[in-house]
Amino acid sequence: MIKKTRAKYQVDDQATSSQQTLQRVILLSETAIMVYVGDSVDISRVSKLALLCDNIRQYFPELLDIIPSYTSILIEFHPLHTNVAALEEFLLSSLTTFDQLEAITQPKIIHLPVYYHPEVAPDLISLAQSHSINIDDVIQLHCEVEYTVCAIGFAPGFAFLGSVNEIIATPRHLEPRLHVMKGSVGIADQQTAVYPANSPGGWQIIGNCPTNLFNPNIEPITPFCVGDKVRFEPVDRKTFLELGGRI
Incomplete structure (x- = not known):
């Protein structure tokens, strides 16, 4: 279940206790969103992060930058060229299936x-x-x-x-x-x-x-x-x- 608060969305911990993570989407400003996929470093999560970044680029090519880290993705956008509500909904939906992401091709x-x-x-x-x-x-x-x-x-x-x-x-x-x-x-x-x-x-x-x-x-x-x-x-x-x- 997704919880919504002001400028913040997160996955209900009780509904995802097996993940032992805190996943959330935070609107940092009128030009940036942060997506957290967990609260601890996990190498096995990196390939999934890369796939999520590719999916975001595919559906929102107008974004200015997508910057992944160990547990998060910073997304920078132009507020006049981006449907922010649609982006947020896409990210929230992506978090619910994040752990099921699998690469189709082998990494370089x-x-x-x-x-x-x-x-x-x-x-x-x-x-x-x-x-x-x-x-x-x-x-x-x-x-x-x-x-x-x-x-x-x-x-x-x-x-x-x-x-x-x-x-x-x-x-x-x-x-x-x-x-x-x-x-x-x-x-x-x-x-x-x-x-x-x-x-x-x-x-x-x-x-x-x-x-x-x-x-x-x-x-x-x-x-x-x-x-x-x-x-x-x-x-x-x-x-x-x-x-x-x-x-």
Whole structure:
């Protein structure tokens, strides 16, 4: 059952106790709506979020932007070009069937080369030591997982990938660095990501990827979409440099 309050709709918890989630649609302003599909991070939910975003785009192509996150979708629209009432009703209906969404096609798999070495990875040695393992173990544990693109944010082309093996899951630095090199591959708790450009950052840097992950002059501007899969493949120094990497 759907409950309606001022600028807010939510799925009745008693009617959806098996989901153990709080699903709701909130009208944030006259130009934005937030859709919450749950209240906790769940990697298995990401593909459903991506499908819901595709459905929203299909039925409402006039929307300005659709921005998915781990548990929510931010929708931005022009109030004069969008039937807001119809959009809200569509979203409410979509929430009632959200858990039944299933992908028709297999997700895209993106392969990214990574040079794992202290000369481009200032935290590789310390991260290995903090978990009482060696560098080769860190590399193997990081590469053996097929990651899911859970969200894109922080910077254009910055994809939050989950989830790393718990053995190498490591918190962010308490004090972020002022400069993190483009291509840096980092870990923050159970997330991993590649910095698409030089920027400040607090993630634990364990390697560098020479692939350009953001280019505003091409389409698409980044290879990532929420729901895609990513695999990291270790390369040696020579290959890294040949692929455009910089020390």
